[in-house]
Amino acid sequence: MLSIHNLHASIDEKRILKGINLEIKPGEVHAIMGPNGSGKSTLASVLAGREDYTVTDGSVTFNGKDLLELSPEERAGEGLFLAFQYPVEIPGLSTTNFIKTAVNEVRKYRGEEALDAVAFLKLMKEKMAMTNIDQTLLSRSLNEGFSGGEKKRNEVFQMAMLQPKLAILDETDSGLDIDAIRIVANGVNKLRSKDNAVLLVTHYQRLLDYIVPDVIHVLYNGQIVKSGPKELALELEERGYDFIKEQFKAEA
Numbered sequence: 001m002l003s004i005h006n007l008h009a010s011i012d013e014k015r016i017l018k019g020i021n022l023e024i025k026p027g028e029v030h031a032i033m034g035p036n037g038s039g040k041s042t043l044a045s046v047l048a049g050r051e052d053y054t055v056t057d058g059s060v061t062f063n064g065k066d067l068l069e070l071s072p073e074e075r076a077g078e079g080l081f082l083a084f085q086y087p088v089e090i091p092g093l094s095t096t097n098f099i100k101t102a103v104n105e106v107r108k109y110r111g112e113e114a115l116d117a118v119a120f121l122k123l124m125k126e127k128m129a130m131t132n133i134d135q136t137l138l139s140r141s142l143n144e145g146f147s148g149g150e151k152k153r154n155e156v157f158q159m160a161m162l163q164p165k166l167a168i169l170d171e172t173d174s175g176l177d178i179d180a181i182r183i184v185a186n187g188v189n190k191l192r193s194k195d196n197a198v199l200l201v202t203h204y205q206r207l208l209d210y211i212v213p214d215v216i217h218v219l220y221n222g223q224i225v226k227s228g229p230k231e232l233a234l235e236l237e238e239r240g241y242d243f244i245k246e247q248f249k250a251e252a
């Protein structure tokens with residue numbers, strides 16, 4: 001589904017990603033962990049197609065297409081979802097209308113007709129029940145005055161509505177409390193199916209108590225330096241990242 005080969009990326013001439021290799025198959029959940037500043041958010045941003053990053057080498061294939069050639073809208077149309085694409089507050093735009101536009105953009109890209117009011121409402125009801133989201137939240141302006149937990153709930157709801165093939169979640173928020181962790185975990189676990197995949201960027205071993213990934217990768221200094229099963233998170237929790245840093249000093 002997603003195949004990253006030798007990906008290098010820079011920002012303002014500064015090299016950040018230095019040869020990322022990663023394969024994600026349908027049905028899999030991959031977690032990316034690693035010390036601060038190692039390039040986790042950069043990787044997510046490059047996959048999202050954010051413009052401030054320059055890919056200097058390597059390739060990314062998504063559903064057989066060259067992802068790097070696609071605009072962010074085309075990426076969404078292909079079934080890529082990035083939670084942090086929409087953290088902005090938009091006064092006057094209700095969350096419902098925002099999501100309706102997003103859903104219909106994706107349908108248009110796929111050559112499908114826009115959902116009419118009845119069909120959209122039906123989908124909304126189904127996904128509201130699934131993600132346990134409140135109607136009043138959806139009628140408020142997008143993200144305006146949302147608490148951390150409400151923002152997370154909203155992201156998870158968007159994800160459920162868009163039914164992406166691959167969801168990339170960058171959980172950078174250091175204020176992710178236990179409530180928000182549960183909201184994200186429930187959303188991801190409900191999305192999980194044999195056809196969908198998730199790439200979860202996280203600083204928190206704790207999140208992985210709720211979402212059990214198939215593979216964990218450690219990103220350090222722009223490269224994936226270690227991959228392993230879910231137990232790797234426990235090892236990292238216990239030992240911290242120092243042993244990885246030490247190992248690299250020793251090898252350098």
Ligand code: ADP
Binds near residue numbers: 034036040041
């Ligand atoms: P992580 O998410 O793993 O904490 P990031 O991808 O955010 O790491 O950052 C990787 C490195 O790139 C850091 O050294 C950071 O300072 C640098 N960086 C990220 N964004 C920018 C930017 N807009 N301008 C300059 N440097 C940046």
Ligand code: MG
Binds near residue numbers: 036037041
């Ligand atoms: Mg960071």
Ligand code: MG
Binds near residue numbers: 040172
């Ligand atoms: Mg980050």
